[in-house]
Amino acid sequence: xxxxxxxxxxxxxxxxxxxxxxxxxxxxxxxxxxxxxxxxxxxxxxxxxxxxxxxxxxxxxxxxxxxxxxxxxxxxxxxxxxxxxxxxxxxxxxxxxxxxxxxxxxxxxxxxxxxxxxxxxxxxxxxxxxxxxxxxxxxxxxxxxxxxxxxxxxxxxxxxxxxxxxxxxxxxxxxxxxxxxxxxxxxxxxxxxxxxxxxxxxxxxxxxxxxxxxxxxxxxxxxxxxxxxxxxxxxxxxxxxxxxxxxxxxxxxxxxxxxxxxxxxxxxxxxxxxxxxxxxxxxxxxxxxxxxxxxxxxxxxxxxxxxxxxxxxxxxxxxxxxxxxxxxxxxxxxxxxxxxxxxxxxxxxxxxxxxxxxxxxxxxxxxxxxxxxxx
Numbered sequence: 001x002x003x004x005x006x007x008x009x010x011x012x013x014x015x016x017x018x019x020x021x022x023x024x025x026x027x028x029x030x031x032x033x034x035x036x037x038x039x040x041x042x043x044x045x046x047x048x049x050x051x052x053x054x055x056x057x058x059x060x061x062x063x064x065x066x067x068x069x070x071x072x073x074x075x076x077x078x079x080x081x082x083x084x085x086x087x088x089x090x091x092x093x094x095x096x097x098x099x100x101x102x103x104x105x106x107x108x109x110x111x112x113x114x115x116x117x118x119x120x121x122x123x124x125x126x127x128x129x130x131x132x133x134x135x136x137x138x139x140x141x142x143x144x145x146x147x148x149x150x151x152x153x154x155x156x157x158x159x160x161x162x163x164x165x166x167x168x169x170x171x172x173x174x175x176x177x178x179x180x181x182x183x184x185x186x187x188x189x190x191x192x193x194x195x196x197x198x199x200x201x202x203x204x205x206x207x208x209x210x211x212x213x214x215x216x217x218x219x220x221x222x223x224x225x226x227x228x229x230x231x232x233x234x235x236x237x238x239x240x241x242x243x244x245x246x247x248x249x250x251x252x253x254x255x256x257x258x259x260x261x262x263x264x265x266x267x268x269x270x271x272x273x274x275x276x277x278x279x280x281x282x283x284x285x286x287x288x289x290x291x292x293x294x295x296x297x298x299x300x301x302x303x304x305x306x307x308x309x310x311x312x313x314x315x316x317x318x319x320x321x322x323x324x325x326x327x328x329x330x331x332x333x334x335x336x337x338x339x340x341x342x343x344x345x346x347x348x349x350x351x352x353x354x355x356x357x358x359x360x361x362x363x364x365x366x367x368x369x370x371x372x373x374x375x
Contacts, residue, residue: 177224
């Protein structure tokens with residue numbers, strides 16, 4: 001991941017690193033220093049390289065008015081890196097003279113914009129034209145309207161038009177939670193797309209830099225969904241309307257499935273960020289035991305389908321755990337891991353509680369979400 005950006009002689013000097021221990025220092029698009037992966041993933045590291053003044057078009061002139069020979073500039077970047085909790089102290093020297101000295105924290109990483117490396121123009125191909133057509137397809141506002149209409153028609157076919165419209169409102173509110181989280185981190189968004197029988201999609205052109213951003217953006221959708229179900233529950237208590245009871249329980253079911261630890265669902269992103277931030281086998285063991293406990297509780301409560309999907313998702317994340325060091329995302333610190341886990345478990349527990357509450361009513365339709373989970 002990108003840890004540092006400095007302007008130097010008209011180009012950007014940027015430092016990229018991973019928890020595996022490797023570091024690469026770029027001046028523009030050129031690698032000027034590299035440290036290979038090792039067991040020492042953090043601590044003090046030093047990058048030394050040389051540049052010629054002619055690269056900056058600053059060659060001194062001789063008495064005859066001609067340019068003199070190029071002069072080498074000796075550069076040195078010292079970095080003191082700690083991953084959890086993240087901190088970076090650095091000092092940059094030119095010919096032994098201190099040029100800049102500063103530090104960075106997680107907030108700085110969240111707010112930075114990654115440098116887009118220029119690439120050679122690609123030849124026109126059918127694949128390229130298809131990609132361009134897809135971008136135009138996604139950017140067209142009319143497509144949002146068409147997809148929303150298709151979603152209403154699809155859900156109306158299974159339920160009533162009123163219930164379908166209300167369910168679409170719940171999906172939009174869920175995706176709005178993702179949008180609000182993206183805007184909180186200063187990310188530009190392109191809006192919400194509804195997909196029939198799938199749900200919705202909150203789209204952004206910008207990439208995240210930290211695991212914390214991934215957790216917050218992912219979990220805010222189900223959190224907003226939980227708020228919607230609670231609002232419907234309160235309206236049901238006040239009015240006794242079965243319509244709001246059905247909306248509360250089916251919305252809870254949709255958001256609960258979204259929290260399954262299976263990529264690309266929200267739950268997959270959340271648990272992957274938590275487990276990939278654990279920098280030891282003890283952390284992985286804790287994650288495995290937690291998943292096993294979740295599977296056990298699911299079967300005890302008679303939620304066989306939920307337990308089975310939870311098991312599959314957990315195994316998938318465990319198999320990908322070794323790749324955590326190669327990620328460009330800044331890992332969660334211990335506080336972030338604990339807070340994210342508690343937020344996830346509380347949201348899951350509240351959604352299951354809503355489903356159980358309405359299943360006790362004896363109504364066949366309101367008991368359907370629990371029947372699905374127990375299948």
